[in-house]
Amino acid sequence: MSGDAAPLPTRAAISAAVDPLGWRLVLGRLITHVPVASLREAAQVATVAAAVDAHGHLGADLHEHLTVLYLHTRAVGAVTERDLRLAATLTATLAEHGHVTVPGAPAAVPQTLEIAIDALDIPLIRPFWQAVTGYVDDPAPPDLPAGALLDPLRRGPAIWFQQMDAPRPQRNRIHVDVDVPPEAAAGRIEAALAAGGTLVHAGAAPAFWVLADPEGNEACICTWQGRD
Incomplete structure (x- = not known):
């Protein structure tokens, strides 16, 4: 096999x-x-x-x-x-050949960005986001929900769609997920809090922590842990 x-x-x-x-x-x-x-x-x-x-x-x-x-x-x-x-x-x-493989440095941690869009009707809005970004379908996007859109040259963040059950006007419906190695998560969260952010939800940690900027716009710090 x-x-x-x-x-x-x-x-x-x-x-x-x-x-x-x-x-x-x-x-x-x-x-x-x-x-x-x-x-x-x-x-x-x-x-x-x-x-x-x-x-x-x-x-x-x-x-x-x-x-x-x-x-x-x-x-x-x-x-x-x-x-x-x-x-x-x-x-x-x-x-x-005299080269070493390293897990990044403080100024350049290996990471991947995702943009998550909450939607009541995903098939309705998905074509718009594909058209405006020029992104492509991927039959097997890595560790992302089916239907995710990817930059054809992998330059920009992945875009995926999260199903909503009802309108949710009280909070933003587009948020950024920042995927980092587990050892980088705490430092990234501490920096966000020091920059005026707040911790909104840690119940899913270490898979992800939900943070918000001073005006309530949300972002998540994510790792692979807690997902198996």
Whole structure:
């Protein structure tokens, strides 16, 4: 049986396997940062990594100071056993070329943004958001509800739709979810509170905490924990 056909590992098992390698599980993908000294070196890192990935599981963003690598199995929208093996191989191969995989730095924590839109009639409003953003359908969006919309180049935040049962005029109906590694959540929450925010709800922690700005607009700090 291939790695992609096998049962999916739990989020806890994924984290235990990749955290020591400098990767982090964030919204259904493995992410690592590889520090570099130039954009040319960033491209070299991506070239080395791409030579290891024979199945199209890898994505990369290049910056002048780091290469960001992403791993997940696109066909199922999740991290599989094959991805865990690939993360280990990539880490070892990059080390052979003098590069390290690290889980980010305080100024650049691996994270993913989502925009959640509450709606009474999701099929009615979804085409508008797809048209105005130019986003595309994804049959298996990583760790997102069915019907989520994604930037075709993965530049912007994912957009997903949350079913409402009745109108809710007393609070905002669009909020931002910020997905971070578990160890980064407390610091992000403390910073938000110090900046004038309030903690609205922590009952679902550590999956997510709901925060609000001084005018009541909400955002969530999210992690993979508490979701298996």
